[in-house]
Amino acid sequence: RARQGDVPLLAEHFGRRMAIELEWPNWPGFTSRALAELEAYPWPGNVRELRNVIERAVYRHEDPEREVDLIIFDPFHSPWAPASAGTPTAGTPVIGDADEPPHAPASLPGSVATSDLRAAVSDYERQLLEEALRKNRFNQRATAAALNLSYDQLRHALKRHKLQDSAA
Structure with missing residues (x-):
């Protein structure tokens, strides 16, 4: 993560692409909280990891008129896992x-x-x-x-x- 400012730009880019793929009439963007979560995440992977997180967030978002607000970084995290397995990500249903x-x-x-x-x-x-x-x-x-x-x-x-x- 040498360039901090790239995360919001890439998130918007991948979000728009996914919205087009889902045939949404327009792209509502992300809430400020969601963007803050994305920027705070350490991103141990590469740009593909960011793209996957964004595409999953847009795909799971139910109302194309509202901004995307739920970001799930690890879709395989179980809320029933023992505490040693890590803490749940923000917004884990x-x-x-x-x-x-x-x-x-x-x-x-x-x-x-x-x-x-x-x-x-x-x-x-x-x-x-x-x-x-x-x-x-x-x-x-x-x-x-x-x-x-x-x-x-x-x-x-x-x-x-x-x-x-x-x-x-």
Whole structure:
């Protein structure tokens, strides 16, 4: 990072290109907070890393009329990882409410007495999917982000649990 001023210029360039690719009517730009996050990041990779972060931020942004404000530097970071794995990036979506820790499980029956582990896990996964869909107003991209899944992984899980019609 020899040239500090290049990050905002490159971010705008990559953002505009992605907006054109997504056929947005115009490019809204980034919020000042998002630009500050981009400039503060150490960028251990090269320009390709910056491009990937920007393209991901624009692709995940839902309202082309508002400025892009959510920057996720590490899409593979899990909010459920042990503390030694690092701290979550700013804006990492979580399923739970603000008062609830991100690792808190959805409510389970008092005593889980089952001889069929696969069925119990499947039921629990379905509960998580239904709850996340409701909390994200059935927006599949937001739900996938909240569950730390790719969009395709979420669609596969919805199909497996026959929830694709309720999520459409």
